[in-house]
Amino acid sequence: MSTFNKEDLRKLFPITEKYIYLDHAGVAPVSVMASKAAAEYMESATHNAEFDYDDLMEEVEQVRSDFADLISSKPEEVAFVRNTSHGISLVAGGLDWKEGDSVIIYEKTFPANIYPWLNLEKKGVKVKFIKAEKAFFTLSDIEDLVDSSTKLISLSSVEFTNSYRVDLESVGRFCREKGIYFFVDAIQTLGVFPMDVKKFNIDFLAADGHKWLLSPEGTGIFYCSNEVAPKINPPVLGWKSIINEFEFERIDFNLKPNALKFEEGSQCALGILTLGASLKLLREFGIQNVQNEIQSLGELIIKLATERGFELSCPANKDSRGGAVVFKGSFDPEEIKEKLGEKNIMVKSRGGGLRVAPHIYNTEEEIEALFREIDNILRG
Secondary structure, three states, rough: OOOOOOOHHHHOOHHOOOEEEEEOOOOOOOOOHHHHHHHHHHHHHHHHHHHHHHHHHHHHHHHHHHHHHHHHHOOOHEEEEEHHHHHHHHHHHOOOOOOOOOEEEEOOOOHHHHHHHHHHHHHEEEEEEOOOOOOOOOHHHHOOOOOOOOOEEEEOOOOOOOOOOOOOHHHHHHHHHHHHHHEEEEOOOOOOOOOOOOOOOOEEEEEEEEOOOOOOOOEEEEEEOOOOOHHHHOOOOOOHHOOOOOOOOOOOOOEEEHHHHHOOOOOOOOHHHHHHHHHHHHHHHHHHHHHHHHHHHHHHHHHHHOOOOOOEOOOHHHHOOOOEEEOOOOHHHHHHHHHHHHHOOOOOEEEEEEEEOOOOOOHHHHHHHHHHHHHHHHHO
């Protein structure tokens, strides 16, 4: 795929025929490969049903293996979940919390990484917030909150309002040294940047596929390291949580020893196979190539924004920035977003500015067209 030119790549994304789509940090379009995978599953379900079951399960396990490769884990450490909130809730509801334990999160992070932890306050667990007083928090801001009560730190790998990319390696090393669990909401990273859960000392990770992974909503992954899996009691259980899952007429309450115990029942095979097709495309293109291309488009966005006197709300340094660029000016970002939408250009209003999030199939010409349209809107 890395030998394909941009024109070939864009043919895989029919949305380009009508729209300039720059909201991959929100809800992304899917490729023809993903659409084809969904159609093939429905064809099989319609005409063959359970006669294709074994082949279907082999395909599901291949997707699991591909995701394990993506995050540098083992396949049995990856469970399929509905979404990021589902994965976070498995840990929030499954760890053995004691009254007086505490969790550290960022106060402006996406709510999926807030509410499951706040729900623990009824058990006497304290939620400590990293304050958003500075533009971007650092490891020292986290260290200031840590004490003997700290049981877990849960961070988004990239913040959705300002595209700040957290130094996961430093935070993970700190957590390991202090004996603190490290949870990562990776929805704004997977599909853009390489991820190594072992190198970053990540205990738990969750993400769903409808953003940079270019897949439909409703299917995601949950990583739970083999080292910590025995310490989590699944808050939701079913027949697939058990080792002898297909021995339906013999009750043997013996949980699987790894992340697979969190797959409590029948899976959304349609979503998994569609997600797998999207992942295959990204892997063939090469995640490092994806990162390079998205960051290159990001540099152009920054250049054109600063030329117009707009102020960056995201890190200027690409090593500290996610796939999106956020900027503000003397305009109402929500109004600009709406007017751009009328011109078939999709961006998002976040953090008091415009968030522009391109992917590999977007072009420099589309970025230039975006700013020409902004100029037209501001001129009235």
